[in-house]
Amino acid sequence: MRYVSKIPRGSLLFAPMEGITDEPYRMAIQEAFPEWQYLSTDFLRIPTQGEYSDKLVMDHFGQRTFLNTKVKNKTAYQILTTAHANTAPHIQRIEKLGFDHIDINLGCPSKKVNSNKGGAYLLGDLPSLKKVISDIRENFSGLFTAKIRVGFRDDNNFFDILKMLEDEGVEAITLHGRTRDQMYEGRANWSYIKQAVKAINIPLIGNGDCWNLFDVEKMFDETDCHGVMLGRGALKTPWLATLFEENKEKIYAVNEEYLLFERQNNLDYYFYLLERNYLKSGLDKEQLLRRFKAFSRYIFDDYPNGDVMRSKFLRSRTLEEFQENLNKIKVNPI
Ligand SMILES: Cc1cc2nc3c(=O)[nH]c(=O)nc-3n(C[C@H](O)[C@H](O)[C@H](O)COP(=O)(O)O)c2cc1C
Known part of the structure; x- marks a missing residue:
């Protein structure tokens, strides 16, 4: 088939x-x-x-x-x-x-x-x-x-x-x-x-x-x-x-700490590749910021203070501010 x-x-x-x-x-x-x-x-x-x-x-x-x-x-x-x-x-x-x-x-x-x-x-x-x-x-x-x-x-x-x-x-x-x-x-x-x-x-x-x-x-x-x-x-x-x-093969062994650690590791890589691909397609930074906000709808849910984090990202006025927030998570996640 x-x-x-x-x-x-x-x-x-x-x-x-x-x-x-x-x-x-x-x-x-x-x-x-x-x-x-x-x-x-x-x-x-x-x-x-x-x-x-x-x-x-x-x-x-x-x-x-x-x-x-x-x-x-x-x-x-x-x-x-x-x-x-x-x-x-x-x-x-x-x-x-x-x-x-x-x-x-x-x-x-x-x-x-x-x-x-x-x-x-x-x-x-x-x-x-x-x-x-x-x-x-x-x-x-x-x-x-x-x-x-x-x-x-x-x-x-x-x-x-x-x-x-x-x-x-x-x-x-x-x-x-x-x-x-x-x-x-x-x-x-x-x-x-x-x-x-x-x-x-x-x-x-x-x-x-x-x-x-x-x-x-x-x-x-x-x-x-x-x-x-x-x-x-x-x-x-x-x-x-x-x-x-x-x-x-070992999903039973996966725990919340590991999943949060993987989230930390992958978040900025994900947004980095989105930025590269959208800028290549001709979007400007303002349009990209709007996209980033749409992609943030569920992505902070698993953090203990996910609602606060999300609203911080959604309030970003510039792409740079959004990215600064991402950097801060990397250093001091929770
Ligand atoms: C924002 C949004 C847009 C969607 N657009 C489409 C679409 O263009 N074509 C489609 O077949 N399904 C579309 N769906 C339905 C999803 O593909 C999926 O079937 C649905 O969300 C249920 O799966 P989930 O519980 O994993 O989200 C959309 C769903 C969402 C949330």
């Missing part, structure tokens, strides 16, 4: 996140923490009328990524489309330009996207879902995967969705254990992941509320999933795949 040779069993995958995982961010992650086996663009919305240019389609993925075989091979091109969108010509364009992995976003809970009948809406409208999936499969010979939730309003279609995706030629599924209507409430229900693993014969990636190494191990153990995808947990600990690789 080509998915398995690209993303072996036991892999950790960095989730697509709109507003975060643009090209400079992905390049920095790959450079700093190459143990992530998979990265993804956030979604390109396929238009209902007209066609995007080759340049727009390429820019969404990123030229530097495209030219770097190692990064390109582990990066999926995510799209979001509807039954009435101009899907086929865009899929042909994506293939013609040389992309070899398309992932369809069937989990987006945004009101705007769903009222336009895209994202998680399709999980509640199986005839439209089938049309969308076959529009893509018929026009794309590369690897085709889907990222879903357990349903739109409820889980009534859950097994039908899984079966249909498999029958229509989807090669792997990532499942976030919530319905669309649950948005991000409560905790993701991993029992759906376990059931999905048993129900289909293609790789199933588990997703939802893995925040640390222990959660990752637990999700693998409880569900027998092929891989684990992390979104907010990856933003909190971007070096989590490295930690997992280094400790997977």
Whole structure:
């Protein structure tokens, strides 16, 4: 199976996140923490009328990524489309330009996207879902995967969705254990992941509320999933795949002091590589500061005084002030 040779069993995958995982961010992650086996663009919305240019389609993925075989091979091109969108010509364009992995976003809970009948809406409208999936499969010979939730309003279609995706030629599924209507409430229900693993014969990636190494191990153990995808947990600990690789045989021995020590070690390296990649992409310092603040949302959570630290970083008026704060942590962490 080509998915398995690209993303072996036991892999950790960095989730697509709109507003975060643009090209400079992905390049920095790959450079700093190459143990992530998979990265993804956030979604390109396929238009209902007209066609995007080759340049727009390429820019969404990123030229530097495209030219770097190692990064390109582990990066999926995510799209979001509807039954009435101009899907086929865009899929042909994506293939013609040389992309070899398309992932369809069937989990987006945004009101705007769903009222336009895209994202998680399709999980509640199986005839439209089938049309969308076959529009893509018929026009794309590369690897085709889907990222879903357990349903739109409820889980009534859950097994039908899984079966249909498999029958229509989807090669792997990532499942976030919530319905669309649950948005991000409560905790993701991993029992759906376990059931999905048993129900289909293609790789199933588990997703939802893995925040640390222990959660990752637990999700693998409880569900027998092929891989684990992390979104907010990856933003909190971007070096989590490295930690997992280094400790997977002895996670029971990992303690809080070690994890905090690793946070200290990795924080400024992470921000340094982000700075390098964003400045190369043309961002100025003010724009970069705004980005840095967005990347700080969860990253101080594990410090005993995390809230105070975060608000200090969020109050930084200049990039230099943000970086001074980083230096201070290095010397005097807590
Ligand atoms: C800020 C943000 C942006 C997101 N953007 C996307 C996206 O573009 N495509 C997508 O498939 N999922 C997107 N997601 C969903 C995540 O990929 C993931 O499925 C979800 O956050 C649950 O995983 P987690 O509990 O590990 O965060 C986004 C999530 C967040 C928090």
